[in-house]
Amino acid sequence: MKEKANTFQLVPKPTLLRLPGYLNYLKTREKDDCLTISSAVIAKDLEVNHVQVRKDLAFVSKGGRPKTGYAIIELTADIKSFLGYDNLTDALLVGAGNLGKTLLSYNGFSDYGLNVLAAFDTDERIIGANINGKPIYALDKLVDLRRRLNVNIGIITVPEPEAQKVCDLLVASGISAIWNFAPVHVYVPHHVIVQNENMAASLALLANKLSDSIRLQDNQK
Amino acid sequence: MKEKANTFQLVPKPTLLRLPGYLNYLKTREKDDCLTISSAVIAKDLEVNHVQVRKDLAFVSKGGRPKTGYAIIELTADIKSFLGYDNLTDALLVGAGNLGKTLLSYNGFSDYGLNVLAAFDTDERIIGANINGKPIYALDKLVDLRRRLNVNIGIITVPEPEAQKVCDLLVASGISAIWNFAPVHVYVPHHVIVQNENMAASLALLANKLSDSIRLQDNQK
DNA sequence: TAGATTGTTAATCGATTAACAATC
DNA sequence: TAGATTGTTAATCGATTAACAATC
Numbered sequence: 001m002k003e004k005a006n007t008f009q010l011v012p013k014p015t016l017l018r019l020p021g022y023l024n025y026l027k028t029r030e031k032d033d034c035l036t037i038s039s040a041v042i043a044k045d046l047e048v049n050h051v052q053v054r055k056d057l058a059f060v061s062k063g064g065r066p067k068t069g070y071a072i073i074e075l076t077a078d079i080k081s082f083l084g085y086d087n088l089t090d091a092l093l094v095g096a097g098n099l100g101k102t103l104l105s106y107n108g109f110s111d112y113g114l115n116v117l118a119a120f121d122t123d124e125r126i127i128g129a130n131i132n133g134k135p136i137y138a139l140d141k142l143v144d145l146r147r148r149l150n151v152n153i154g155i156i157t158v159p160e161p162e163a164q165k166v167c168d169l170l171v172a173s174g175i176s177a178i179w180n181f182a183p184v185h186v187y188v189p190h191h192v193i194v195q196n197e198n199m200a201a202s203l204a205l206l207a208n209k210l211s212d213s214i215r216l217q218d219n220q221k
Numbered sequence: 222m223k224e225k226a227n228t229f230q231l232v233p234k235p236t237l238l239r240l241p242g243y244l245n246y247l248k249t250r251e252k253d254d255c256l257t258i259s260s261a262v263i264a265k266d267l268e269v270n271h272v273q274v275r276k277d278l279a280f281v282s283k284g285g286r287p288k289t290g291y292a293i294i295e296l297t298a299d300i301k302s303f304l305g306y307d308n309l310t311d312a313l314l315v316g317a318g319n320l321g322k323t324l325l326s327y328n329g330f331s332d333y334g335l336n337v338l339a340a341f342d343t344d345e346r347i348i349g350a351n352i353n354g355k356p357i358y359a360l361d362k363l364v365d366l367r368r369r370l371n372v373n374i375g376i377i378t379v380p381e382p383e384a385q386k387v388c389d390l391l392v393a394s395g396i397s398a399i400w401n402f403a404p405v406h407v408y409v410p411h412h413v414i415v416q417n418e419n420m421a422a423s424l425a426l427l428a429n430k431l432s433d434s435i436r437l438q439d440n441q442k
Numbered sequence: 443t444a445g446a447t448t449g450t451t452a453a454t455c456g457a458t459t460a461a462c463a464a465t466c
Numbered sequence: 467t468a469g470a471t472t473g474t475t476a477a478t479c480g481a482t483t484a485a486c487a488a489t490c
Contacts, residue, residue: 012457016429020422025406028385038471046406049459054472066465066471083425084432102323108404112421113428152431164249177431179424183329185246185267193434195427197420200333201241203400204304206416207334208237210373210398211305213414233481259447270483275448287447287489 015056019079021046022056026076038069088115090151091179094166095158096121096136099181103157104131117149139169146173155179156186236277240300242267243277247297259290309336311372312400315387316379317342317357320402324378325352338370360390367394377401 043050064070163182264271281303285291384403
């Protein structure tokens, strides 16, 4: 017997990475007052294969209808539900510098199911303050608060040199997953999940594509 | 005859995405006063296959030495050079809100070969100001300045609703590549490269891994 | 020389694409 | 019914891993 429950479905990583892209795309189409959309159109605009699109969507949705395509509103809801965007997961942020403050100020995270509860820092001047309604606590309150609030996700936005120390602290506090914005590798025990927000990697890809395309132009002379 | 010049080497996308990770990792090892490192150690710490590591590194470096491994300093330089981190590429940023300001304030981009020259915005209150030495101009100066400075990369950090308009403007100004931080799909002509900085995608992956691991724990009872 | 480690060639695995059947 | 579009099964492609040869 085939297991069908969302949570037990194994979704390929590439599909998982494309799903938020479909969502962003559907957002723009919804504004255009489209009610339905075909995999061929999505494929063309997003520059992926149309079979790919249908396969990806099949993981998360009951599917479209032959001749009409996918109902945009329904499909949007399906993807959001699959990605867990409709129930909030709490997170704690460490490092209320520039980037940290920006993330605290960003109200869009709730759209993605993330709820940043509070921040921690060592800078006396900002401890006790709050940003966008989110309090900044002293770093030594982290372990205790993490436990009492039972938060599973920690966000690291401290400068590079402090990343490992902060990471260790989060681990000691019992965190399950870490979203790391510092551009260094952090060591964690096996049971802790790390997701690196690697803007450098993203940039590298852009620069690479750019130089490829410039080379191509040059070759065509 | 096999082409060997760096720029003509076709590097698989997965490799390209891992390279910045190796760099971050080597940074931490350099601090530990290691001079050489073996692919096996890298593989273990980064949780990738050791053959994978050697294959990846072979694309960018003259390689390690049997019995001793890779010279860390040399390898670091090779990866940086390959990724273009050692010659700066100019960029213009549009949208000096929270995120835009944070990127303007971040001095680390130069480590990745990116040089943000200036920002553009429509908010009269900040036009004329500068952040971290980078001037903020009125948006209607963009087309002209882009041309005069011959900048190839544009960064979009405006809110979602304005992203497409700003994108069109960048394209009209003759930009070659766009780094898009707005969480919407933007349409561009074929010759323009878009790289979406999709934090939501990253987050989705983290949340997914987390729920997988929680499920696993639960199943083990 | 023996052993550790790199680099390469071959085998496997998984993701993408192509061909086609099913359905509205 | 015919045609458009979805969904599925099979073929292809590319990336990862395994086995082994080369080298210091």
